[in-house]
Amino acid sequence: MAYRLQSGLATSADGWGRWPAQNFKPAARSRFGFVTRTDKSAGERPILTMSLSAVTVANNSSSATSLTPECIHCGLCLQACPTYIELGREADSPRGRIYLMRAQQRGAIGVSDSFIQHISACLDCRGCESACPSGVPYGELVEKAREVIEHNARRPFWSRWLRAFVFERLFLSHRQMRMAFGLLRWYQRCGLQKLVGGLGILKLFPGNLAGLERLMPDIRNRTHHVALGAVFPAQGEKKFRVAVVTGCVMNEIFGDINQATIRVLQRNGCEVVVPGGQVCCAALHSHAGIMDTARKLAKQNIAAFEQAEVEAVISNASGCGAKLKEYGTLLADDKDFAARSAAFSRKVKDIASFLDELPSLAKPGELKLRVAYDDPCHLLHAMKVSRPPRNLLLSIPGLELLELATPEQCCGSAGIYNVTHYELSMRILQRKIDDIRSTPADVVATGNPGCLLQIAHGLRQAGLDRMRVVHPVELLDQAYGGQNPA
Numbered sequence: 001m002a003y004r005l006q007s008g009l010a011t012s013a014d015g016w017g018r019w020p021a022q023n024f025k026p027a028a029r030s031r032f033g034f035v036t037r038t039d040k041s042a043g044e045r046p047i048l049t050m051s052l053s054a055v056t057v058a059n060n061s062s063s064a065t066s067l068t069p070e071c072i073h074c075g076l077c078l079q080a081c082p083t084y085i086e087l088g089r090e091a092d093s094p095r096g097r098i099y100l101m102r103a104q105q106r107g108a109i110g111v112s113d114s115f116i117q118h119i120s121a122c123l124d125c126r127g128c129e130s131a132c133p134s135g136v137p138y139g140e141l142v143e144k145a146r147e148v149i150e151h152n153a154r155r156p157f158w159s160r161w162l163r164a165f166v167f168e169r170l171f172l173s174h175r176q177m178r179m180a181f182g183l184l185r186w187y188q189r190c191g192l193q194k195l196v197g198g199l200g201i202l203k204l205f206p207g208n209l210a211g212l213e214r215l216m217p218d219i220r221n222r223t224h225h226v227a228l229g230a231v232f233p234a235q236g237e238k239k240f241r242v243a244v245v246t247g248c249v250m251n252e253i254f255g256d257i258n259q260a261t262i263r264v265l266q267r268n269g270c271e272v273v274v275p276g277g278q279v280c281c282a283a284l285h286s287h288a289g290i291m292d293t294a295r296k297l298a299k300q301n302i303a304a305f306e307q308a309e310v311e312a313v314i315s316n317a318s319g320c321g322a323k324l325k326e327y328g329t330l331l332a333d334d335k336d337f338a339a340r341s342a343a344f345s346r347k348v349k350d351i352a353s354f355l356d357e358l359p360s361l362a363k364p365g366e367l368k369l370r371v372a373y374d375d376p377c378h379l380l381h382a383m384k385v386s387r388p389p390r391n392l393l394l395s396i397p398g399l400e401l402l403e404l405a406t407p408e409q410c411c412g413s414a415g416i417y418n419v420t421h422y423e424l425s426m427r428i429l430q431r432k433i434d435d436i437r438s439t440p441a442d443v444v445a446t447g448n449p450g451c452l453l454q455i456a457h458g459l460r461q462a463g464l465d466r467m468r469v470v471h472p473v474e475l476l477d478q479a480y481g482g483q484n485p486a
């Protein structure tokens with residue numbers, strides 16, 4: 001029986017505009033076994049589920065292998081998926097989303113509101129990739145689906161304007177980013193933030209400005225960015241010449257982490273270059289499906305880092321690092337950049353991996369701290385880096401490393417997901433905070449700016465402000481006698 005999906009499963013926002021209410025006309029059973037049932041807990045919204053018999057049908061179907069050949073519908077990814085865990089809907093699971101993507105690619109469904117809703121609700125955390133025994137490249141699939149959405153979705157005027165401003169202006173210019181954060185600092189310093197918060201003015205704006213504001217840390221005194229174009233000499237004998245990726249938001253909010261990264265590299269015999277021509281890594285653009293701009297940024301970065309003539313390109317933000325590692329894939333079809341992008345991606349290293357692979361690490365001093373380490377999704381699931389940050393922390397005498405129960409689960413930050421899907425993001429965050437709360441940690445360490453902000457926000461909301469949230473490299477820097485992380 002044909003599967004009939006008629007514009008939607010539930011009313012929701014994709015975060016950039018509220019999509020209209022949708023109707024789902026249940027077919028009795030699809031060829032792949034999707035059937036509908038009503039989820040009382042979800043307010044009588046029809047949801048998708050998949051029957052076991054359907055798995056067999058899908059496995060035996062030759063056409064099922066045409067677009068996502070590796071997915072065998074085993075469902076082993078479901079419990080690794082934060083949105084499935086929270087919403088309990090097949091269509092909000094990796095398997096369900098792959099089904100929808102396949103259906104859209106085959107022309108069985110259009111770029112309907114429900115398609116947009118379910119693909120947009122994905123965190124792109126790639127927990128499903130780690131869980132998948134077939135090696136389905138889910139990250140690539142979802143980014144392609146979002147590109148299709150980007151070219152086909154009709155968005156409200158303000159949403160189009162906001163996306164154009166954020167993705168095509170703000171993130172393309174370090175100068176504009178600096179001005180934006182300068183304004184934000186002024187907004188926090190002059191007391192306007194308190195006034196606006198007290199009056200609830202932001203709730204009057206479309207989108208989720210109020211949610212965004214709640215996530216924003218106090219940046220009044222965070223002015224320690226690293227200057228582009230600078231070169232820092234190695235301490236002692238020069239063993240390597242490396243380049244550092246400053247990031248956009250990273251350099252404005254967490255410039256002190258960039259500084260700590262450079263100090264730690266210098267301490268370990270690296271001459272550190274900060275290429276002046278570097279631009280945004282394009283991770284946010286790729287996640288949003290704005291691939292033409294992503295490719296343009298990737299080419300600019302490759303050219304800038306080639307000029308630096310370094311042995312390694314060091315990233316301390318796993319979201320950026322994962323994207324830089326994927327430039328080879330992003331530009332694989334570009335005849336001028338295919339080889340250059342692959343060579344560039346091979347040089348990209350997360351700071352923890354780079355330090356962990358050194359023949360010997362400069363000896364740190366003692367830090368008596370209990371530290372819970374949380375894996376950033378793109379470090380663990382995309383870059384497959386798990387041990388190096390732990391090894392780095394364990395190299396610090398006196399530091400006790402605590403393991404969370406589910407360090408591999410997303411904290412709900414996911415780029416700008418916590419802005420576009422604030423409520424769901426907060427539900428996902430709550431699990432992380434409960435996990436952290438169950439440890440006796442003094443400090444939480446994680447290597448991505450989005451996770452740092454999100455976890456700090458969750459701890460503030462839970463009244464656990466006493467716990468610091470820091471980047472692992474900050475602790476190593478502190479153990480070398482650098483600054484105490486704020």
Ligand code: SF4
Pocket residue numbers: 070071072073074075076077078094095098128131132133134135136
């Ligand atoms: S684990 Fe992999 S193969 Fe199995 S359903 Fe999920 S994506 Fe498909």
Ligand code: SF4
Pocket residue numbers: 080081082083084092093094097121122123124125126127128129138
């Ligand atoms: S990327 Fe994350 S949220 Fe998206 S389907 Fe995979 S596990 Fe679920």
